[in-house]
Amino acid sequence: MKNIPVGIIGGGLMGREMASAFARWCALTDVSARPVLTAVADLNPDTLSWFTRIPSCTQLVADYRELLQNPEIEVVYVAVPHHLHEAIYLDVLAAGKDLLAEKPFGIDLPAARRIVDAAKASGRFVRCSSEMPFFPGALRAFELARSGTLGRLLEVTSGFHHSSDLDPAKPANWKRLSAICGEGGVLNDLGMHACHVPLRLGWKPKSLFAQLQKGYPVRPDGKGGTTACDTWDNAMLHTWIEHDGRDVPMRLEMKRLAPGATNTWFLEILGTDGGVRFSTAEPKTLHVFERGKEQWWKRTELGFGTGFKTVTGGIFEPGFPDVIQQMWAAYLEERAGNLGDRFGCTTPEEALASHEIFAAALESQRQGQAVTLGDLG
Numbered sequence: 573m574k575n576i577p578v579g580i581i582g583g584g585l586m587g588r589e590m591a592s593a594f595a596r597w598c599a600l601t602d603v604s605a606r607p608v609l610t611a612v613a614d615l616n617p618d619t620l621s622w623f624t625r626i627p628s629c630t631q632l633v634a635d636y637r638e639l640l641q642n643p644e645i646e647v648v649y650v651a652v653p654h655h656l657h658e659a660i661y662l663d664v665l666a667a668g669k670d671l672l673a674e675k676p677f678g679i680d681l682p683a684a685r686r687i688v689d690a691a692k693a694s695g696r697f698v699r700c701s702s703e704m705p706f707f708p709g710a711l712r713a714f715e716l717a718r719s720g721t722l723g724r725l726l727e728v729t730s731g732f733h734h735s736s737d738l739d740p741a742k743p744a745n746w747k748r749l750s751a752i753c754g755e756g757g758v759l760n761d762l763g764m765h766a767c768h769v770p771l772r773l774g775w776k777p778k779s780l781f782a783q784l785q786k787g788y789p790v791r792p793d794g795k796g797g798t799t800a801c802d803t804w805d806n807a808m809l810h811t812w813i814e815h816d817g818r819d820v821p822m823r824l825e826m827k828r829l830a831p832g833a834t835n836t837w838f839l840e841i842l843g844t845d846g847g848v849r850f851s852t853a854e855p856k857t858l859h860v861f862e863r864g865k866e867q868w869w870k871r872t873e874l875g876f877g878t879g880f881k882t883v884t885g886g887i888f889e890p891g892f893p894d895v896i897q898q899m900w901a902a903y904l905e906e907r908a909g910n911l912g913d914r915f916g917c918t919t920p921e922e923a924l925a926s927h928e929i930f931a932a933a934l935e936s937q938r939q940g941q942a943v944t945l946g947d948l949g
């Protein structure tokens with residue numbers, strides 16, 4: 573196995589998650605590369621000090637430019653607030669490093685366009701983080717949709733729900749402030765999760781009608797005061813896609829106010845001959861519809877059928893840390909030209925397409941009517 577020295581910029585929630593996925597890389601049995609966490613940059617000294625528990629991580633710095641000057645590092649993962657995406661992603665590329673960028677890949681559509689242009693010009697290997705499609709059930713749903721066996725496509729629903737914002741006493745973080753999260757709010761926060769599989773299937777909306785809702789306008793700031801929260805919290809995008817020459821309705825849902833949900837990613841694809849339904853609320857369960865003399869919804873327990881094989885027994889259930897690790901395996905194998913027919917990480921073009929959807933949603937909300945994506949310029 574080839575060691576790939578990795579640097580992380582932003583060691584918060586996601587930076588630590590990645591470090592932990594690398595630390596148990598021994599779980600993977602059919603990969604050719606191993607990420608070795610070598611350096612972390614974060615402005616917060618307490619956050620940085622957590623990484624002292626990773627023996628290979630010998631460079632801990634506040635200024636990410638020092639990390640980028642480290643000639644050993646080949647790949648940089650960046651997990652910082654959205655208003656910093658563009659500047660840091662461009663610096664990573666200018667330093668000649670490959671990049672796994674966090675979603676939403678820039679704070680808005682113009683930023684995403686500039687990042688994609690820079691990625692193309694750099695010739696570096698660039699992908700955007702989106703791990704949920706690496707659940708075995710999601711992979712099976714993708715394969716079924718791609719197989720053409722579902723008949724005429726009737727409707728698609730893809731979404732991501734959580735309920736973190738239901739509690740008005742929860743202190744606000746940067747994800748509730750448009751200046752840092754972006755005007756898209758929940759679209760920027762959760763939208764990539766809902767768009768990745770549909771876009772990979774070629775289902776980019778032609779037009780859409782958006783229903784966007786805000787949450788509590790004021791929250792505790794965590795320091796004894798309060799702060800104004802101005803982002804959209806829930807988004808329902810009623811879109812039209814084209815499939816086999818026919819218009820098909822597709823609903824994209826992203827919610828931070830979904831009663832009872834805790835990071836639930838779900839996908840339902842219905843056709844005249846078959847259908848498939850998967851939700852991370854039942855992480856090893858797949859529901860498949862079959863139309864014969866009788867019509868059946870079948871339910872099977874998939875277990876641990878991940879794209880990249882592991883030491884974990886096939887009867888166990890997969891979770892968030894597992895799909896994070898699978899996403900990294902896909903990134904490194906695709907970077908090495910070894911992905912084959914396995915599912916890959918979000919491409920820069922798909923990330924840009926997701927921003928076109930978010931921009932259209934904001935425009936639809938402003939106009940109170942459906943908008944055509946091509947009209948946005």
Ligand SMILES: NC(=O)c1ccc[n+]([C@@H]2O[C@H](COP(=O)([O-])OP(=O)(O)OC[C@H]3O[C@@H](n4cnc5c(N)ncnc54)[C@H](O)[C@@H]3O)[C@@H](O)[C@H]2O)c1
Pocket residue numbers: 581582583584585586587613614615616619634636650651652653654656674675676701702703760761
């Ligand atoms: N893929 C997923 O499932 C998922 C989940 C959560 C967040 N995210 C994305 O990850 C990114 C980060 O989100 P998070 O939840 O980890 O945020 P976070 O607030 O927990 O962490 C961000 C970190 O960036 C650091 N930081 C800020 N400015 C910096 C700078 N100039 N240089 C270096 N470090 C800096 C902060 O100190 C903080 O530790 C966002 O793009 C978010 O959308 C993805």
